[in-house]
Amino acid sequence: MSESDKLNFMEKMKPWMGWLVFGSTMLGVFLLGLLAASIMERRQEAARLYQAPVNIADNESDSAVWGQHYPRQYDRYKKMSDSETKTKYGGAYPRDYLEETSANVILFAGYGFSQDYLQARGHIYAIEDVTQTKRVNEKTPATCWTCKSPDVPRLMAQMGPEKFYAKNFNELKNEITHPIGCLDCHDPKTMGLRISRPALVEAYERQGKDIAQATHQEMRSLVCAQCHVEYYFKGEGKSLTFPWDEGMAIADFEKYYNDRDFKDWTHAISKAPMVKMQHPDYEVYSMGIHSYRNVSCADCHMPYRTEGGEKITDHYVQSPLLNIANSCAVCHRWGESEIHARVEKIQDKNSQARKMAEHNITRAHFDIAACMQAGANDRELKEVRALVRRAQMYWDYVAANNGMGFHAPQECQRVLGMAASSAQEVRVICARILAKHGYLGQVRYPDFGSKEKSQKLIQLFIKNKPPLLLTKK
């Protein structure tokens, strides 16, 4: 085009310029409208999740019924039955902690955990696992059911917690059939998170706190804390109780149990009054950096997941290591293998310290038994029995924990160090007691290198026919 042509064209277009501006504005507004509509639609999809379904009964313990309304959550929940832990880590599944670490047999001598200590296979196996374990027998109270099933809140609502705890385990076998599921954590009317077990509420009350004031984010951990905690069966009524009155650190638990002169069992080798730590996961977690930064259990173990345009909480509860991309990597933008390596390094250090403590504590039990064989009486052994009780309680606070020290690496390492040192103190004092009774040599530690050998060995102690641990005078 020549200069004059250009001017001509501009001149011709002039009357149309207004229309052009108008037209493109209209188009823009239309597209914005489409975008808004799409956003609203997504919001409505999400909102559906929060609409209270009218037809889930107050104490509906069958998760399949809930699943009709929440198919995506239920589908993921069901995935727990083909646990990937199995295939990802290889080896026996579920892991046998007595095969893996035969020291466990010695440490729990005289207690059910020395007979049977298998890896828990996840929520969906709760009923199967608890009815199959050798730790349950005809004397087991119904309290043992407390954490295993949504039938529990249903039964507790009917009979009250006291009557529930007072029953025998076998008495309720036909009533309790559904594994841990929806009702354990959710209100069927509002779908809000809800505490369904009394022990946690009571523990809060005794500390002068009201759990009803917990925030939603806190609830995303507290529903787990109904079970993933240290607890014991209190008194004759066997009511499930958290020893949180002094605090949640191991020293607080130690004080709590000592003040109440509580023991779970008498150790078959050392005759020390022992306390078994359950799985103080919530307590240990609460001392770590993730808790400090307000990251909840669900954030890592039940991360968000998008399915068909809906953002759901993944109800396939599992180790975040099996789902790094959706859990850890949301905050920690490193490669999966890097995250994995980092976690394993933390766990390896924890495991090393655990083994050191196990080494010392098993020997401490035998040293006390040797003192008994040398003729030491209960008065002479009171101090060392108290010390070995302490050492093992500290060790177990970490060992019984899920996460293998990951949830609070420094604290776990600190506690294991104290366990190892206390056990050694037992041995220092025992060496003196042995000498006083004329035995100057080393204690002859029996072979407990396998589960089988160890179980045979502790039977000898239980039958009061222990092998001779003393070397000659």
Added chain:
Amino acid sequence: MSESDKLNFMEKMKPWMGWLVFGSTMLGVFLLGLLAASIMERRQEAARLYQAPVNIADNESDSAVWGQHYPRQYDRYKKMSDSETKTKYGGAYPRDYLEETSANVILFAGYGFSQDYLQARGHIYAIEDVTQTKRVNEKTPATCWTCKSPDVPRLMAQMGPEKFYAKNFNELKNEITHPIGCLDCHDPKTMGLRISRPALVEAYERQGKDIAQATHQEMRSLVCAQCHVEYYFKGEGKSLTFPWDEGMAIADFEKYYNDRDFKDWTHAISKAPMVKMQHPDYEVYSMGIHSYRNVSCADCHMPYRTEGGEKITDHYVQSPLLNIANSCAVCHRWGESEIHARVEKIQDKNSQARKMAEHNITRAHFDIAACMQAGANDRELKEVRALVRRAQMYWDYVAANNGMGFHAPQECQRVLGMAASSAQEVRVICARILAKHGYLGQVRYPDFGSKEKSQKLIQLFIKNKPPLLLTKK
């Protein structure tokens, strides 16, 4: 305006619309130009920092001369002389670690650190502190100067490192007058970071690595690692050497020193062959999360600072806790008091484990001395002396560290736990040895509750007139 007025106005404006668009575009372009000019100016200011000054001599050890060209960095450097640690933490300054923890006197019995163990007051006091400490005497080699002054690279350039190390400390007193400063870390021609001491370069070489390949970010830690490491004076030549050949963990150092049968001194109480850990800051840091995330020493201890439009590295080297806003808070967006509390909690746990280890190790030394008093010979005591050497090496790896365990909380706790347990092992074996020699009672631990009492006490051991530690047969 009526409808017709509006139309009239629009009609009148029409010829001006083009000019309006043109005018506002011009204004926008002008403002953009201004912005660009401002950015360029800032860049030029910054670029000035990287221009090599022509008049700083090759081995200029006087930081004041460098300061003429880099007044902002030099001003901050000088701030180190009014250390805020003093006012912020209160109490005696510099801290006397023997007053604070009299166990230190026992642990270092027979070695200079039992006489004098004051807090280092920072780089600018390096000359003053090293010439005043009682740890330096007429036999001290010049190697002790290595980390104290930029006169050292100057002298090493003149005489070579071997001749430097071989001199006596006092011989070089008049030559070495400038405290740690610019030349220690910077190349005077390019201002780039530079390794000025041979020990680090040699340690890299022995591991088959070339330090010249280090990245700038790595150099921001490596210049510190010239001195803030574990080292020893090797052989007759007293050449400064890092025991890094096996790695940087405490087990690696243990192997290194054991393989070479190295000892710093013989313990005055237990006669064990001891190794003093220096300050393995870099090694411990390298095992922690900050190192893992590629955060350098300088990032926290010399954070960026803006002054008069220039972004400079703050040469007031200090604890990040005294400058949280510019150090920690750059990444950790929490309140200052929250950060402070978090760090102190980590350090408190570390300190608790440190005390447990100290408790056990001091007693282990006395137990060995008691065995000697009971008549045990060196052959009988070889094992326990090796064990107490180990326990104290592990303890010191953490205790001698700056940061009080903060740089790698889990690792420090792990190492302290092992120290505590090993010391207890000494005591178990000693109890047996004592019994063999007819002594069945507890060891009578003397009072070492204050620096004065402890120093008097160790003198008795040094003069071979120890108090009786045995209770009667």
